[in-house]
Amino acid sequence: MxxxxxxxxxxxxxxxxxxxxxxxxxxxxxxxxxxxxxxxxxxxxxxxxxxxxxxxxxxxxxxxxxxxxxxxxxxxxxxxxxxxxxxxxxxxxxxxxxxxxxxxxxxxxxxxxxxxxxxxxxxxxxxxxxxxxxxxIENVDDETSYVDDLEIGDRFIYRKQTFVIKEKRKINYLCKNLDNGKAYIFKPLARVEKLT
CATH class of the missing domain: 3.30.2010 (Zincin-like)
Structure with missing residues (x-):
């Protein structure tokens, strides 16, 4: 080319x-x-x-x-x-x-x-x-957020599973999967659907 x-x-x-x-x-x-x-x-x-x-x-x-x-x-x-x-x-x-x-x-x-x-x-x-x-900015679905934009205690959906933010660890976030009880680390720019 x-x-x-x-x-x-x-x-x-x-x-x-x-x-x-x-x-x-x-x-x-x-x-x-x-x-x-x-x-x-x-x-x-x-x-x-x-x-x-x-x-x-x-x-x-x-x-x-x-x-x-x-x-x-x-x-x-x-x-x-x-x-x-x-x-x-x-x-x-x-x-x-x-x-x-x-x-x-x-x-x-x-x-x-x-x-x-x-x-x-x-x-x-x-x-x-x-x-x-x-x-x-232009490609973002209005219903999604970055994990970094949420607060401790906020709930969100990621890959059809529900999570809650437990704490921030340096730059990443420790979150609990409410479906299976396991803990997961999320990057700050992970795209999730915030639950109200």
């Missing part, structure tokens, strides 16, 4: 950044169906070409963000060598620089979130509650 074919997935004015970052590299971009396990993926191929996959269902700003993340892997490898950790200091430095360079691509309400994230980029998109909440 050529860079110009990516345009329909991207926010306005993103192509100049991609042209610069792609440079002379041979990169095979594959747009995939939605995957729950990941938003994108980077692989260096045996022939020294590069393969990036990205979910087709992402909003344009998130698509660009994920593509920037994956391209940062390629550029970090090229600049620092193949012995670097996949999400180590070299990748973080590269991703941070790319985010700051392209900050104008993002909408004004998203820029402060991107700037905050860029201070210490995370390997996993889900590790940034601000980004997760921002990009789920």
């Amino acid at each position: 050529s860079i110009t074919q990516l345009e329909r997935f991207l926010p306005e004015n993103a192509l100049p950044f991609l042209r610069k970052w792609f440079g002379e590299h041979y990169i095979h971009i594959k747009i995939t169906r939605e995957r729950n396990s990941k938003l994108g993926d980077y692989r260096r191929m045996p022939d020294k070409s590069h393969k990036i996959t990205i979910n087709a269902t992402l909003q344009p700003q998130l698509f660009f963000f994920v593509l920037t993340h994956e391209l940062a892997h390629l550029l970090a490898l090229e600049n620092f060598g193949r012995r670097i950790a996949p999400h180590g200091a070299e990748w973080k430095h590269t991703f941070r620089e790319m985010l700051l360079e392209s900050i104008a691509i993002y909408s004004e309400d998203l820029r402060p979130i991107i700037l905050k994230f860029s201070r210490s980029p995370k390997a996993n998109f889900m590790a940034s509650p601000d980004l997760v909440k921002y990009f789920h």
Whole structure:
């Protein structure tokens, strides 16, 4: 897929950044169906070409963000060598620089979130509650909430089972399954249906 074919997935004015970052590299971009396990993926191929996959269902700003993340892997490898950790200091430095360079691509309400994230980029998109909440605004069912938005003692339904929040442990929540009596740990950004 050529860079110009990516345009329909991207926010306005993103192509100049991609042209610069792609440079002379041979990169095979594959747009995939939605995957729950990941938003994108980077692989260096045996022939020294590069393969990036990205979910087709992402909003344009998130698509660009994920593509920037994956391209940062390629550029970090090229600049620092193949012995670097996949999400180590070299990748973080590269991703941070790319985010700051392209900050104008993002909408004004998203820029402060991107700037905050860029201070210490995370390997996993889900590790940034601000980004997760921002990009789920349009797709969220009004009847669902994040566990993080509930209070101790609130009841909720998750996968057709009823739970109650018992306590917060650092960032996660200890919850009791009211159907079987067992305790479970929930991440703060788990999507649940609050019971009133």
